[in-house]
Amino acid sequence: MLQHYRFDFGTETCPPVEGYTKITPKHAYEASTGCGFTRTERVNAKDRVEPGALRRDFCIPLDTAFQVDVPDGTYKVSVLLGDEIADTDTTIKAGEGRLMVHKQRTQPGHFVRTSFSVWVTDSRLKLTFSGMAPRINALEIDPVPQACTIFLAGDSTVTDQPADGYPYAGWGQMLPMFVKADAAVANYALSGRSSLSFIREGVLDTIWSKIKPYDYLLIQFGHNDQKYGEDRYTEPFTTYKETLKVYIDGARERKAVPILVTSVQRRFFEADGTLRDTHGDYLTAVRELAEETGVPLIDLAATSKTLFEQWGPEGTKALFMWLAPGEFMNFPDGTEDNTHFQQQGGIEVARLVYEGLKELKLKPLMLYLR
Known part of the structure; x- marks a missing residue:
């Protein structure tokens, strides 16, 4: 059976949306869990309280990558980016620097859901974040073998x-x-x-x-x-x-x-x-x-x-x-x-x-x- 992955990024005090795994700045990658940030020292989180559901809280991933262990294959990746009160600017690269999202900007109170497909060959999906003001609210990963x-x-x-x-x-x-x-x-x-x-x-x-x-x-x-x-x-x-x-x-x-x-x-x-x-x-x-x-x-x-x-x-x-x-x-x-x-x-x-x-x-x- 093909496995689907759902991650809700943010603070420890904000409960995850049903069906999603909560990811906070403390979630460092470990082989035992199969997911997490490669570096956590510059990852922060905020809870804006008001927007609700996946838009309420988020992580600020500065110069780090989020890794997920997955079987080799093609995956459709969807990311939710935005902030209720601040401008954002996020770039996402997959694997060895493959540019997937380039300087995606959102204005305060606006959120963008963008999707792309990634070819995985090393049993690990790696997404590296950068930008002037990066955000990650939510991440969904779905296998698409026929893509x-x-x-x-x-x-x-x-x-x-x-x-x-x-x-x-x-x-x-x-x-x-x-x-x-x-x-x-x-x-x-x-x-x-x-x-x-x-x-x-x-x-x-x-x-x-x-x-x-x-x-x-x-x-x-x-x-x-x-x-x-x-x-x-x-x-x-x-x-x-x-x-x-x-x-x-x-x-x-x-x-x-x-x-x-x-x-x-x-x-x-x-x-x-x-x-x-x-x-x-x-x-x-x-x-x-x-x-x-x-x-x-x-x-x-x-x-x-x-x-x-x-x-x-x-x-x-x-x-x-x-x-x-x-x-x-x-x-x-x-x-x-x-x-x-x-x-x-x-x-x-x-x-x-x-x-x-x-x-x-x-x-x-x-x-x-x-």
């Missing part, structure tokens, strides 16, 4: 970067904020992988073991296919296309829908302010393969070129990992990286992918996009 899943296969520009690397982010990590609660994003992209090494390391086999009919597989490789070495290198018009076709054929055999994505551009500008293409024939090869196989194509190389040229050589430093010394705790010495994104860049590139998906007008996928 559509959007699988991602790719490299470091796509992957879920770890929390201790913030603000480092892949566009796949930011994509969930553009997807409705009817679908989940399963990001299997990994740093340093090419289309070939992703297969050789067994990651594609993991996707094949989980993908369902009518799910979707977005495929973006190329950055590391260019790097010489027998473990990763592919030649654009032969082994690169042949390897990508393994993804296409495998998805179709399982009645899932493959979607090719050209490599996102790097941040290299010419003297006249135009972007220099560093992918060359790999982009042509993906476009040709999409045409030859009838696979939908998101030309992220083209749209990211336009975006980066609009932002310009200086402006794009806010999108890529160009960090000043001391700007972020995780990078005390700063960094200058023209390939990888900080969170704002990940969001902007994810928006391009989202817009590309909408333009494809694939049914029912377009119904799952916000």
Whole structure:
């Protein structure tokens, strides 16, 4: 039997709503209980008395996560956010920094119930809270095994970067904020992988073991296919296309829908302010393969070129990992990286992918996009 989870956050003195488990600032995660905050020292609670039911009291989760042990699978998560007397601002990330709710604001006396789906693979649903004035009033978690899943296969520009690397982010990590609660994003992209090494390391086999009919597989490789070495290198018009076709054929055999994505551009500008293409024939090869196989194509190389040229050589430093010394705790010495994104860049590139998906007008996928 599928289990459903209900949590009422707030003070010890306010009784839980019927059918809900009360969660207070003292509820630290323990394996024996299977739920709780990862850190409690900065979690507080308030009881406003007046609103009633789930709106009456709440927790203020500052720089902490709430974990729930659940079987692997897809879950619809619904959160109630708000405060009777104060403005609120809450951001929620799932797992390794997947952006689900971004700067959700409420005015005094107003409450928002927002839902999203999460793909869980480590038997633990982890929701991390941040924001100027975060709140959590209530949380409901329901298994949705038949929900559509959007699988991602790719490299470091796509992957879920770890929390201790913030603000480092892949566009796949930011994509969930553009997807409705009817679908989940399963990001299997990994740093340093090419289309070939992703297969050789067994990651594609993991996707094949989980993908369902009518799910979707977005495929973006190329950055590391260019790097010489027998473990990763592919030649654009032969082994690169042949390897990508393994993804296409495998998805179709399982009645899932493959979607090719050209490599996102790097941040290299010419003297006249135009972007220099560093992918060359790999982009042509993906476009040709999409045409030859009838696979939908998101030309992220083209749209990211336009975006980066609009932002310009200086402006794009806010999108890529160009960090000043001391700007972020995780990078005390700063960094200058023209390939990888900080969170704002990940969001902007994810928006391009989202817009590309909408333009494809694939049914029912377009119904799952916000």
